[in-house]
Amino acid sequence: MEDNTQGISGDYFSNVSKSDMMRVVLALATEVYAMRDRQAVLEDILLGCDIDLARLDEQVDAAVYDEDRLAERDAFVARVFAAMAGPAR
Amino acid sequence: MDMRISRKHQARLDLVEGLKVFVAGQLMPTLRQEFEGWCAAEDPSEEQLRNSQFMQATLGANPLYQASRGLQRLSQEAMWQEVIYGLEQRRPDIEEQLDREDQAAGSLTLNPDLMMPDYYDNTEFHLQPGNFHKNTLAGPVYEIGVATYTMHRYGKAGDEMGRALVSVLPDRHCKRVLYMGCGPAYKGYPLIDALPEAEHWGIDLAAPMLKFARHRAIEHEKPMHFSQMNAEEMTFPDGHFDLIYCMLLLHEVPTRAIENIVNEAARVLAPGGVLANLELPSYASLDPLSAFLMDWDTEHNGEPFWRDYHQMDLKQTYRDAGLETKLTEAHSEWGGAKGNYMGKFRYHVTMGRKPEA
Numbered sequence: 001m002e003d004n005t006q007g008i009s010g011d012y013f014s015n016v017s018k019s020d021m022m023r024v025v026l027a028l029a030t031e032v033y034a035m036r037d038r039q040a041v042l043e044d045i046l047l048g049c050d051i052d053l054a055r056l057d058e059q060v061d062a063a064v065y066d067e068d069r070l071a072e073r074d075a076f077v078a079r080v081f082a083a084m085a086g087p088a089r
Numbered sequence: 090m091d092m093r094i095s096r097k098h099q100a101r102l103d104l105v106e107g108l109k110v111f112v113a114g115q116l117m118p119t120l121r122q123e124f125e126g127w128c129a130a131e132d133p134s135e136e137q138l139r140n141s142q143f144m145q146a147t148l149g150a151n152p153l154y155q156a157s158r159g160l161q162r163l164s165q166e167a168m169w170q171e172v173i174y175g176l177e178q179r180r181p182d183i184e185e186q187l188d189r190e191d192q193a194a195g196s197l198t199l200n201p202d203l204m205m206p207d208y209y210d211n212t213e214f215h216l217q218p219g220n221f222h223k224n225t226l227a228g229p230v231y232e233i234g235v236a237t238y239t240m241h242r243y244g245k246a247g248d249e250m251g252r253a254l255v256s257v258l259p260d261r262h263c264k265r266v267l268y269m270g271c272g273p274a275y276k277g278y279p280l281i282d283a284l285p286e287a288e289h290w291g292i293d294l295a296a297p298m299l300k301f302a303r304h305r306a307i308e309h310e311k312p313m314h315f316s317q318m319n320a321e322e323m324t325f326p327d328g329h330f331d332l333i334y335c336m337l338l339l340h341e342v343p344t345r346a347i348e349n350i351v352n353e354a355a356r357v358l359a360p361g362g363v364l365a366n367l368e369l370p371s372y373a374s375l376d377p378l379s380a381f382l383m384d385w386d387t388e389h390n391g392e393p394f395w396r397d398y399h400q401m402d403l404k405q406t407y408r409d410a411g412l413e414t415k416l417t418e419a420h421s422e423w424g425g426a427k428g429n430y431m432g433k434f435r436y437h438v439t440m441g442r443k444p445e446a
Contacts, residue, residue, distance in 0.1 A: 055096075056096060056097070057095050057096060058095070058096055059091060059094060059095055059096075059099075060093055060094075060096045061093055061099075062102070062103060062106070062237070062241060063100075063103035063106070063107075064103075064106070064240075064241040065245075073104060073106075073107040074107055074110065076104070076107070077104065077107040077108055077110070077111045078111065078115070081108070081111055081160075084111075084116060084153075084156040084160065085111075085115045085116055085119060085153075086119075087152035087153060087156060
């Protein structure tokens with residue numbers, strides 16, 4: 001059997017089906033949704049303790065006008081999409 | 090009008106913009122480096138490099154190329170989606186502000202009977218859902234979306250193109266000035282500042298854009314008259330304006346409509362008046378890779394007439410309309426200082442002067 005797992009330049013997923021990839025995306029989406037649900041509950045609990053959550057919904061400028069948020073954003077994008085900048089051949 | 094959206098929606102939009110920055114700043118330079126290495130090794134001819142089929146065959150399967158184009162397209166779709174989500178919750182408040190009558194300097198004249206040209210009615214420019222005329226929030230959607238689309242490189246006021254245009258206009262007294270395809274009109278504010286004695290007019294096909302333009306102009310104290318009108322068939326009398334300008338309008342319309350617009354502009358220009366059209370640089374003035382990437386927008390970014398615009402002879406169209414013409418370049422802060430996938434660039438301004446009677 002041909003070994004497709006070797007070599008730094010190999011495509012480790014050449015024989016993985018797109019359907020399986022989508023199953024992973026779906027699983028990730030369900031996890032995100034569960035986290036959103038827990039966050040909503042947490043916010044309810046905090047509100048019950050008279051904690052002001054208005055900052056969460058305030059209108060804000062784009063991150064480009066906030067150095068900290070901008071740096072956080074660019075680092076996040078670079079980390080998540082790193083594979084795109086140096087793709088397997 | 091407060092154009093900010095809520096933190097939740099802005100965070101999503103920030104991420105989308107970050108993706109665009111990543112494509113322009115990480116993927117494209119690497120792709121360019123690879124491409125230049127390939128050119129050095131294979132030595133293709135200039136003619137081959139200017140052939141889109143050759144370029145597609147060369148780059149089409151390249152993972153960097155595919156990733157950059159795929160992410161560009163998906164980020165554009167996601168961008169509009171997030172802007173619309175972000176503004177939707179404020180729809181009643183924004184609509185109320187846009188519908189409010191105001192007696193401030195300037196005016197707004199809408200024409201509910203104006204027929205939309207088929208090319209306009211059937212296109213979603215830059216993939217903006219509902220185009221400019223089918224969503225009452227199209228103006229705010231456009232302003233936030235374009236700022237994100239251009240990675241905030243037009244400056245916070247979004248008027249970088251207007252400033253570029255002012256820098257190359259002839260020194261001439263103007264009594265009346267017309268901005269064709271003005272949209273929200275803020276790109277034209279530098280012309281109002283530069284020509285404060287003139288009466289400024291803006292026309293556009295889209296009522297939602299004009300309502301937003303009027304609201305915004307009042308807020309920014311830029312007296313301007315807005316009228317819903319087709320630039321191919323204006324209702325102004327002959328010889329009415331001393332200066333007529335447009336920015337990134339002509340590449341959005343078919344060649345036949347460009348000819349009609351230039352002819353109409355020539356009609357309503359006063360003798361000695363000037364028509365100035367500011368656009369992104371021509372394919373021929375760019376390196377082959379930049380031109381190929383720019384051309385990609387024709388099929389994939391809601392720019393159906395982009396290629397035709399770059400292939401037509403606009404100066405000849407000016408001459409056919411009786412205008413003395415010349416092409417000049419204008420400094421772009423965006424293109425000059427920061428560049429984009431095209432690298433450094435300067436705007437092209439096609440100037441046409443109507444001969445004195």
